[in-house]
Amino acid sequence: MDITLVPESPFRFRLDRCDPMRVPGVVFATRDLLPEAVGDKALEQVANVATLPGIVRASFAMPDVHWGYGFPIGGVAATDIDAGGVVSPGGVGFDISCGVRLLAADIDREPLAPRMRRLMDILGDTIPRGTGRGGLWKISGRAQMEKLLVAGAGYAVECDHGVPRDLDRCEDRGALAEADPSQVGQRAVDRGLQQVGSLGSGNHFLEVQVVDQVYDAGVAAAFGLHPGQVCVMIHCGSRGLGHQVCTDHVRVMDQSLRSFGIHIPDRQLACAPVVSTPGRAYLGAMAAAANYGRANRQLLTQAVRHAFTTAAGVGVDLVYDVSHNTAKIETHDVDGVSRRLCVHRKGATLALPPGHPDLPADLADHGHPVLVPGTMGTASYVMVGTVGNDAFSSAAHGAGRVWSRHQALRHVRGEALRGELESRGIAVRPSSWRGLAEEAPEAYKDVDAVARATEGAGLARLVVRLVPLGVVKG
């Protein structure tokens, strides 16, 4: 396919349709943030996604787009369920329901300062992290796991790992309703039994932050945020369970492609009609894994509460919990007609506009919170959904990589990076030197530019900017 980008605005580029694309591609970015500027194959993936059966409107890319498995990370694609539309595990990613949770502590930076060292030590000692290893909550077996897979964060709260108000501030109230635990294989369940309440590795982290700037005081107040306030951002997913679900169902779909007469330019786009046995099976398993991811973040929240109580004697409230790796059944207007769509968001956050019926009542006037984590040395953003978002109400999910992990290791030493961050007043509790180096701030796009482009493209609006005080690294 010939890939030529046509600028439509300073924040929007079109990738014209050519065979076998069914729809055009749309990349929301500035020139500096374009994948070609950062030298990877993400644009080709945007075009590949546009060939999927049933895709409507366009194959979208967010400002943090970069190369991923099949679909680009930062990719959004919706298929029409009643017109043979497909679901693709590659459009969700291996880390199903990977997401971000923001907590607001009942203390400001200044009074916390003398307790900060102790707080970081407790977090460093109590937050399980790294590949494999254990979690905070041991699940007894398949029967208990199925309850967790059905009710997600709600099951954790039911078992006293949280308070009911937490669920008011979770996307989907903490659980996707379509979960079908019978489609989650025993191997996936076994991998998940010991990992509820653990960060994992890679780009996952738990960060203590402070509100550095407020762009919209009204929305910030509705979210429970003010200047100088201490927050905690948690980024993690569904660990080995989600990974195994993806692996299992990609295999099934790869084998069933021929029987559905589906032709795709890349096997990593393996897919099946939503209305088919493998399609339904994957969506049921995916929802279950998504609920595992939400329960995982709920358990980590409890560890944060324990640390703040012990170190500073203060409480912690949930601001919001969003997933950025999902496929969800949603109703959208397409060319003036209301359609049932399967919306894939891979490294993209739901960004509902003000007034949307799916919003919690106390946020209904403002819009859906959009959490955009940066890196351990840079800012993170809270944004809010806007009216007129073409990409099925989706926004950026983070900074987006520019260096591969291998490249990062050639440029950065973990020990030196820790020294640098500590000298800038950012406490670091790593899991491994290698993992720390791979996640160096230089390996990512400029998150300030990503957040500005997200606003410029009309995907979401800036609410507050957070800067790091300490990082517990997966």
Place this chain on the structure above:
DNA sequence: ATGTCC
């Protein structure tokens, strides 16, 4: 992302 290869 991931018991970084069953």
